[in-house]
Amino acid sequence: MENKTARESVIYQIYPPSFMDSNNDGWGDLNGIATRIPYLHQLGIDTIWLGPVYDSPMIDNGYDIRDYYKIDPKYGTMEQFESLLEQLHHIDMKLIMDLVINHTSDEHPWFEQSRSAKDNPYRDYYIWRPAKSDGTEPNNWRSFQNESAWTYDEQTDEYYLHLFDRKQPDLNWEHPPLRQEIYKMIRWWLDKGIDGFRLDAINMISKHPDLPDASEDDPHPIGQKYYKNGPRIHEFLQELNRETFAHYPHILTIGEAPSLTMEQVLEYTLPDRKELNMVLAMDMMRLGKDPHDPWRSADWSVSQLKESVAKWYEHVFARGEYGVYLSTHDHPRMIPDVVGHHEHNMTAAKLIATFLHLIPGVPLVYQGEELGLPNTTYDRIEDYRDQGTVHYYEEAVANGQSAEKVLSGIHKRSRDGSRSPMLWDHQHHNFGFSPDEHVEPWIPFPEKRGLKGYSVSEQEEQRGSVLSYYRHLIAMRKQFPIMSHGSFTMLLKDHSEVFAFIREWQSQRWLILLNFADIEAEIDWTQEYRVFPTSMVKILGNYPHTAHPPHLEEEQYIEDLQYLRPYEVLIYRM
Known part of the structure; x- marks a missing residue:
């Protein structure tokens, strides 16, 4: 396979239940993914991040692993996984697996043994504590479900810790035999030839050894300062690297590590520290979300975007690596809650695509994002x-x-706003998600919005579609190293609607203009002396070619650019 640097990658996240069903059970599977390899290849991505397909009770759609060594029958067989991997490698595409090693399912044999008796050899694979002297729970930590992070187990009269669902008990990384079991499993998968891992909730594996009570004023959920970036996190990750990753030099390891400072990002990603290749920059994905209440929205501003991009570039870009993404299986889609609405949705989708691929960092595209899919809503809680x-x-x-x-x-x-099935073919009742068009998917298609124009089949035939725009951007990234390696200079720092910047690499210099408003934005270049006097040639825009702005390859000057239309994108070679 071609050996590319991590920075040159374009990663595509597949959420397996919702990608493609091949056997008419309404649930996406490995063979379904294999049938869509030509689509992924034409899109131009080089690395797939595959959501968890391990054996699981599916309380959390596979993030509750029952057996690390088995493929869940809902997804297929190990032979089908190996075939998928071989097909991807044949066309020089890589596959990284989603790996959850902060917790398991409560149906994992380790936990079944652990809860059976206090003197069981597997007891310390998990975190058990007795009640306090007053009979209350071991501490006041809250789970991400906003309930107690402790569940009482009658069999041994103690509580076990779970930062997520009560059926997802946390592993005890303080226990050396547990760590060795994990390393053994990771080597087993890497020996199969996979190309790395996205490590779920990886900065939560080290907890404060005293498990103290937290202040009730802590942000949601209570207690997180005692289990995020804990006291032994880097010791654990360096041992993990030493025991596993270091023996497979061409793999990619990506850490999901929320709530990091820039200094901590470098601790996780600097090559000489030998921990991870990169972490995910998660702050941009949280636009429009209340940091204190996951069920409430919040106002956001373009200045927040500017601060985030500039911060990651200034502190990390020259030394460590990071991935940037705006949608994922764990968060609602950006459209229309953050940008775009009604007639502007497709234009805004192209704006998001441009932002994602032109700012510094490795872009991660979540399935359906390349179609401009909006956030899904349902009328009934059922x-x-x-x-x-x-x-x-x-x-x-x-x-x-x-x-x-x-x-x-x-x-x-x-x-669930981002988890509705992919829209493959608009001529079928279930949009081609299952071969039999009468099969209903595991989660419904959205009811409250029209789906016309969003399917792959429609966008394949539509000139100027969001899909064709993504393909073009990804092809440009392969052709022009400036998009992955170029320096970054912010312009118009105080503009409330326009995100403007310059990328520069060797003899190339590009100007990128993005209007994040749903109204026309006016630009005053008076203070930006550093970009004068420069003639430019437009190389990409997200509006149809009209007299305003000029056609491609027409030369113009920056002072002529005084207005940007709603959600308009302009890229110029200077």
Whole structure:
């Protein structure tokens, strides 16, 4: 396979349940992914991040692993996985697996042994504590489900810790035999030839050894300062690297590590520290979300975007690597809650694509993003599948909130907003998600919005579609190293709507202009003396070619650029 640097990659996340069903059970599977390899190849991405396909009870759609060594039958067989991997490698495409080693399913044999007796050899594979002297739980930490992070187990009269669902007990990384079991499993997968891992919640594996109570004023969820970036996190990651990753030099390791300072990012990613290749820059994906309440929205500004991009570039870009993304299986899609609405959705989708591929960092595209898919909403709570969503609804209604108000918040914030099935063929009832068009998927297609124009089949035939725009951007990234390696200089820092910057690499210099507003934006270049006097040639825009702005290859000057239309993108070679 071609050996590319991590920085030159374009990564595509597949959420397996919702990508493609091949056997008419309404659930995406490995053979379904294999049938769409030509589509992925034509898109131009070089690396697939595959969501977890391990054996699982599916309480959290595979992020609750029951057996690390087995493929869940809902996805297929190990032979089908190996065939998929071989087909991808044949066309020089890499596959990294999603790996969850902060917790397992409570149906994992380790946990079944652990809970059976206090003197069982597997007891210390998990984190057990007795009640406090007053009979209350070991501490006041809250899980990401906004309930106690402790569950009482009658069999041994103790509590076990779970930062996520109670059916996802946390592993005890303080216990050396547990770590060795994990390293053994990781080597087993790497020996199969996979190209690396995206490591879920990796900065949570080291907890404060005293498990102290947290202040009730802590941000959601309470207690996180005692389990994010814990006291032994770097010791654990360096041992993990030494025991596994270091023996496979061409793999890619990506850490999901929320709540990092820039100094901590470097600790995770500097090559000489031998921990991870990169972490995910998660702050941009949280635009429009209330940091203190996951079910509430918040105002956001273009200045927040500017600060985030500049911060990551200034502190990390020259020394470590990081991935940038705006949508994922864990967060609602950007459209229309953050940018775009109605007639501007497709234009805004191209703006998001340009931003993602032109700012410094490795772009990660979440399935459907290349079609401009909006966030999905459902009229009934019965149509939502995410356990956290359902739990929040039941609790909020029980506490006296109206069902309509609770659903309104869920519409914008539920993880299911990004999990509806891919739209392959608009001529089929189920959009070609299953071979039999009468098969209903595991989660419904959205009901509250029209789907016309969003399917792959329609966009394949539509000139100027979002899909064709993504293909063009990704092809440009392969052709022009400036997009992955170029320096970054911010312009118009105080402009409230326009994000403007210069990328520069060797003899090339590009100007990128992005209007994040749904209205026309005016630009005053008076203070930007550093870009005068320069003639430019337009190389990309997201509006059809008209007299304004000039056609491609027409020379113009920056002082002539006085207005940008709603969500307009302009890229110039200077």
